[in-house]
Amino acid sequence: MKLTAILGAIGAASDPARTFGVEIEGLEVDSRKTTPGDLFFAIPGEKADGHDFLEMARRNGAAGAVVSRRVTGCPLEQFVVPDTRRALALAACEFYGHPSRRMPLVGVTGTNGKTTIAYLVRQILASQGIKCGLLGTIRNIIAEDEVLPSELTTAMAHDIQQLLARIRERGNRAAVMEVSSHALDQHRTFGTRFEVAVFTNLTPDHLDYHHDMESYFRAKSLLFEGLDLAARTVIGWDDPYGERLAAQTKGAILTFGMKKKSNIRIVKWKPLKTGSRVELEIFGQRIAGRVKLIGGFNAYNVAAAAGAALALGVTRPGIQEALSGLEPVPGRMEPVEAGQPFSVLVDYAHTPDALDKALAAAREHTRGRLVSLFGCGGDRMKEKRGPMGSISIRLADYSVITSDNPRTENAESIIEQIVAGVKAAGGVKGKNYTVIPDRREAIRHALTLLKEGDTLLIAGKGHEDYQILPTGKIHFDDREEAREGLKELGYG
Secondary structure (H helix, E strand, O other): OEHHHHHHHHOOOOOHHHHOOOEOOEEEOOOOOOOOOEEEEOOEOOOOEHHHHHHHHHHOOOOEEEEOOOOOOOOOOEEEOOOHHHHHHHHHHHHOOOHHHOOOEEEEEOOOOHHHHHHHHHHHHHHOOOOEEEEOOOEEEEEOOEEEEOOOOOOOHHHHHHHHHHHHHOOOOEEEEEOOHHHHHOOOOOOOOOOEEEEOOOOOOOHHHHOOHHHHHHHHHHHHHOOOOOOEEEEEOOOHHHHHHHHHOOOEEEEEEOOOOOOEEEEEEEEOOOOEEEEEEEOOEEEEEEEOOOOOOHHHHHHHHHHHHHHOOOOHHHHHHHHOOOOOOOOOOEEOOOOOOOEEEEEOOOOHHHHHHHHHHHHHOOOOOEEEEEOOOOOOOHHHHHHHHHHHHHHOOEEEEOOOOOOOOOHHHHHHHHHHHHHHOOOOEOOOEEEOOOHHHHHHHHHHOOOOOOEEEEEOOOOOOEEEEOOEEEEOOHHHHHHHHHHHOOOO
16 A cells, blocks of 8 residues: 555654655564554553554564654654554554445444454354354454464454455454553544444453543443444443443433343343343333353343344344354353263353352352352452452352462462452351462362262353463463363263
8 A cells, every 4th residue: 555645644754855665564562563564553551652663663664653752863765653552543444444334344342241252243144144254352253264373362453454445355243352551541442433332331440551440431331432423333231331422322222220210221141051041121012031151140131132133223133043153262150071970160260250150150050069260360450359359258158269370470469469359258267268379279179079960150261271380381271171181080
């Protein structure tokens, strides 16, 4: 693409004599990955500033650099803009042909439920013969035979547009994307057109980044402020932040929840031996069916996905038809089966609210004792550790406290902070909790505690297949470890 076209899209001034005819081969933010013909964007980050790496980008063949301040002493052609993050997002939309304008795109934001809702939307559309790509936390689904790993809940701006363009090239008629608060605050989706925007809920999380709930909510609101008048919103308004968002959002709004005035109202959610039965009222008309999902909170996820599908034109009978085919999402209340007489569930719950909901959901499906196994990640929101310990003691019959992703922190120090909450809630070591820092050993120990009718909830990592230690990243998958532990006990 011509450099002049990109500069026009981002509003950067240039000397026509120096830029005329220059072709750009790609967009890059990492000077180490820059290749000849790339346009380099100097992005300021928490640990490094792209402006400090212009010379490396030049040596690697960059055709120019987009900067927010001119760097002296570097001969690389520089184009100054007020905000390089926004410029990157707009440049990416232009470079990849504005794929979000050429197919309906659903954006899902909120603290909990984003991944499940995105997967359910894709499944509902597929049941109606509508091919749909997916970008999110677990993986990026371009097509059934093209599934790519995901490093972030929401990718960098240039990666988003490249992936959306690829999704469209593969014949998809729609796409659904998880949209994180970090991505919104960092303008990664700036310039992207969302046909439908979904808000799930807002509970304390990422406060190490946003600092307070008001800033967190403000970041989430950016998705809705950027919608055009033809877009539709789907808002969970049982949540007080959902009510606020609905009051300030322009355009067509679909609401979901248990409130009687909800457009998609949750009438009933009944736990079954395997899965649940859901009953929804959609604009006054009821649909019901059995779904392969565990936990009452999934009623909200199903209702939200139904709302998004309705906004895209799927009929009420079409949603009714889709219910029985809805499959569990990897690492979200995912059963681990090896023929054992008790249940083992793996879930991504890593916040107090999510752990509360996951344990309550597990309890609904448990005849015997409920055992909780979890830890807390390092370098993240320390204030959630004690509350999660208290929640586990309050809702589970027995808790196994272990490590999660300690990152650069000492795992035992993190555990001590969890245990403070455990003790505050009446925890007595050996009676209703134990501490086993090694997560592999902890899972195996927890499995030995189970009898027929019991349930073990392994929380915190869900779909993740790694553990981040102070010494580096290692392979670790809770589901694999649970299966191996069950095998050692003679199952499977």
